[in-house]
Amino acid sequence: MKYAVYTLGCKVNQYETQALESMLRDRGFERTEGGADVVIVNTCAVTAESGRKSRQAIRRLQGQNPGALTVVCGCFAQLEPDQTAALGADILFGSGDKHALAEAIVRALPERNVDDPFQRRVFEPLPAGAVDGRTRAMLKIQDGCDNFCAYCVIPYTRGRVRSMPLDICAEQAAALAGEDFAEIVLTGIEIASYGKDLPGRPGLADAVEAVAKAAPGARIRLGSLEPTVVTEAFCARLAALGNVCPHFHLSLQSGCDDTLARMRRKYDTAAFYDVCQRLRRHFPGCALTADLICGFPGESEADFAQTLAFLEKCGFLFVHAFPYSVRPGTRAADMPGQLSRAEKEDRVRRAGTVIARMQRAYLDSCVGRVLPVLFENAHGGHSDNYCQVRIRGTAERGSVKNVRITAVEGDVLLGESTELADGFAF
Ligand code: SF4
Numbered sequence: 001m002k003y004a005v006y007t008l009g010c011k012v013n014q015y016e017t018q019a020l021e022s023m024l025r026d027r028g029f030e031r032t033e034g035g036a037d038v039v040i041v042n043t044c045a046v047t048a049e050s051g052r053k054s055r056q057a058i059r060r061l062q063g064q065n066p067g068a069l070t071v072v073c074g075c076f077a078q079l080e081p082d083q084t085a086a087l088g089a090d091i092l093f094g095s096g097d098k099h100a101l102a103e104a105i106v107r108a109l110p111e112r113n114v115d116d117p118f119q120r121r122v123f124e125p126l127p128a129g130a131v132d133g134r135t136r137a138m139l140k141i142q143d144g145c146d147n148f149c150a151y152c153v154i155p156y157t158r159g160r161v162r163s164m165p166l167d168i169c170a171e172q173a174a175a176l177a178g179e180d181f182a183e184i185v186l187t188g189i190e191i192a193s194y195g196k197d198l199p200g201r202p203g204l205a206d207a208v209e210a211v212a213k214a215a216p217g218a219r220i221r222l223g224s225l226e227p228t229v230v231t232e233a234f235c236a237r238l239a240a241l242g243n244v245c246p247h248f249h250l251s252l253q254s255g256c257d258d259t260l261a262r263m264r265r266k267y268d269t270a271a272f273y274d275v276c277q278r279l280r281r282h283f284p285g286c287a288l289t290a291d292l293i294c295g296f297p298g299e300s301e302a303d304f305a306q307t308l309a310f311l312e313k314c315g316f317l318f319v320h321a322f323p324y325s326v327r328p329g330t331r332a333a334d335m336p337g338q339l340s341r342a343e344k345e346d347r348v349r350r351a352g353t354v355i356a357r358m359q360r361a362y363l364d365s366c367v368g369r370v371l372p373v374l375f376e377n378a379h380g381g382h383s384d385n386y387c388q389v390r391i392r393g394t395a396e397r398g399s400v401k402n403v404r405i406t407a408v409e410g411d412v413l414l415g416e417s418t419e420l421a422d423g424f425a426f
Helices: 009-026 048-064 075-079 081-086 098-107 154-158 165-178 206-214 234-240 257-262 269-282 301-314 341-366
Strands: 001-007 038-043 069-074 091-094 111-113 136-141 183-187 217-223 249-255 287-294 320-325 370-375 380-383 390-391 400-410 414-420
Touching: 001 009, 001 048, 009 038, 009 069, 009 098, 009 136, 009 183, 038 048, 038 075, 048 069, 048 075, 069 075, 075 081, 075 154, 081 091, 091 098, 091 301, 136 165, 165 183, 183 206, 183 269, 206 217, 206 234, 217 249, 249 269, 257 301, 257 370, 269 287, 287 301, 287 341, 287 390, 301 341, 320 341, 341 400, 370 390, 370 414, 390 400
Parallel strands: 001 038, 038 069, 069 091, 091 111, 136 183, 183 217, 249 287, 287 320, 390 414
Antiparallel strands: 370 380, 370 400, 380 390, 400 414
16 A cells, blocks of 8 residues: 655654654555555644645645545644545544554544544653654654643644653663664653653653663754743753753744733743853853744734844844734634734744844854764755754765864855764764
8 A cells, every 4th residue: 555645834743744654664555656545644733824734735635646545634633623524534633643543544444533632641652763764863752732822722732741751762762772863853742841741740851861861872952942941950961961962942932021921921031031041051052043923913013123132132043933823712813903914924024134144143153163963965964053064075874974164155054074973072
C-alpha cells in the first residue's frame, strides 16, 4: 500500500506525522508522491489561515490521488470534525491517539475518532525520529496546554498538560543517540509545563538533564519556551550540561504590557527582558528568537510602537511575526477593537523591517566566531545557535564540523570548515 502525506503547522505536528509514518512503514506501507492508495493530511488550526490551508491541502491531495482513502487528523480535524467530514474524510482523527490512527488506516475502514481532548490524562509516547532525513531528530516530551491564552485555540484541541515520564524520555533519547543523530530537538505543545502532571512534579530542566545524560554525544535543542520557566536555576542547570544549544525560542507575542495582560500571558516586558539577559549571561553569544502577534484586538498604534521598540531592545536573531487571527470560541474572538486585515498586515510588514535589521546585526556579530555546524547537506546546515551556514567546500551530511565564519550573505553565514568538531564544546 502506498500513502501520500502532507503536514501543516507546528513541530509537534511534524513530529507526530513522522511517528505515524514510522508506524505505517512497520506495517508495510510505502511513501509516494503520486498514485497513493491513502492520502493523509495532518491539519493545523492555530490561525484561520492554517484552517484554510488545511482544507486546501485535503482537496489537493484528493485531486492528485483520485479514489484514495482520505485520512485527516490534527488540530483542524479536532476543532471542526463536521467540516472535515464534509471534505470527504474517510478516516477522521483529532489530535490524539496516533497508534489507533495507524491501526485504523491498516483496517482502512471509514471511521471518525474525535475524542474529548479534556479527558486525555496520559501522555501517548510515539516513536521518536528524524524529520529532515537523517541529521536531526525530534523528541516529543509533552502534549496539551493549561494556559488558555486569550487568542489561542490549542488548549481546546490538545487538552490538558501530559508529559512523557523521565525514564521514557531517557530511553527514547538513548535510542536516538544509538542511531547516531547529532541533534535532538525537544518538542511539545507547551514544554515549560513539563512534568506538572507526573508524580513528584519533575520540571523541564529534569527532562533536559535526562535526555542529555542518555545522549551525551548529541546536542540538545529546546523547542518553543514560555519565558516564565527560564529562571536562574533553570539556566544554570542547562548551561552545566555542556551540550544544550545556545539558541532559545521564546514565546513573546507582544512587547506592550497592556496587550500582554489582555492576552492573558503570564509575564510583562520587564520579566521577559530579564529572561533574555539571564540566558545571555549563562550562554554568552546565544541566539534568541521569538513569536509575535501583530494586531491583537485593542492594540493601538502606541501599543504597537512599544512592541517595535521592545523587539529592538531584546535584539533577536529572528522573530516570527503573524497577523492576529480570530479563533471562534476563544476570549479574544469577542473582544472589542478588532483590527482590519489590512491594519494587521501592515503591522506585520513594519515588524519585518525591524526584524530584518536585528537579524543582520546578530549575523554580523557571528563573523570571526567558530561555530559547530550540523551539515544537513554537503555544503552547509545549521550552527548550534541556529544560523544557516554555508561553506565553500563540502562535508559529510550528518557530520558536525567547526566552521570559522568569514562573512554574511543575505540571511546566511559563510565560512570555512576548520576541523571535525571535537564533541560539542560550545
Ligand atoms: S501557552 Fe498559550 S499560546 Fe501556547 S499553546 Fe498554550 S494557550 Fe496556546
